[in-house]
Amino acid sequence: MSGLWLAGMAADGAREAASARTAASRAEQKAHGLEQRIRELEHHVGRLSLLNQALWEVLRERAKLTDAELEQKAHEIDLRDGVADGRMTETPLQCPSCGRVSNSKHWKCLYCGQQFEKPIMG
Numbered sequence: 001m002s003g004l005w006l007a008g009m010a011a012d013g014a015r016e017a018a019s020a021r022t023a024a025s026r027a028e029q030k031a032h033g034l035e036q037r038i039r040e041l042e043h044h045v046g047r048l049s050l051l052n053q054a055l056w057e058v059l060r061e062r063a064k065l066t067d068a069e070l071e072q073k074a075h076e077i078d079l080r081d082g083v084a085d086g087r088m089t090e091t092p093l094q095c096p097s098c099g100r101v102s103n104s105k106h107w108k109c110l111y112c113g114q115q116f117e118k119p120i121m122g
Contacts, residue, residue: 059065081089092101097114107116 095109098112100111
């Protein structure tokens with residue numbers, strides 16, 4: 001085998017190794033960013049859980065509501081999208097101005113620009 005061919009093979013191998021190191025570095029950075037995002041979301045969910053529990057206890061004490069009433073309301077809200085899956089799902093909204101339907105995550109009509117009223121807890 002010629003030395004030139006071996007040198008070319010070595011250069012190809014070096015380029016592939018450098019490319020693999022770059023890809024590994026990017027993957028590591030992405031994983032670190034995702035881990036950070038998960039920590040932030042876990043903190044956020046924990047805080048929301050605490051605040052929801054505090055709100056429920058205040059309501060239960062002051063409004064004399066029962067846990068059964070809360071469960072019934074949660075079930076009612078869960079079924080608004082037609083699926084009993086234990087969560088709220090984004091649903092289409094009809095624009096009060098032009099009557100066209102937009103996705104609820106936008107809170108603004110995609111057709112006429114009318115701002116929708118956002119829910120207090122949304």
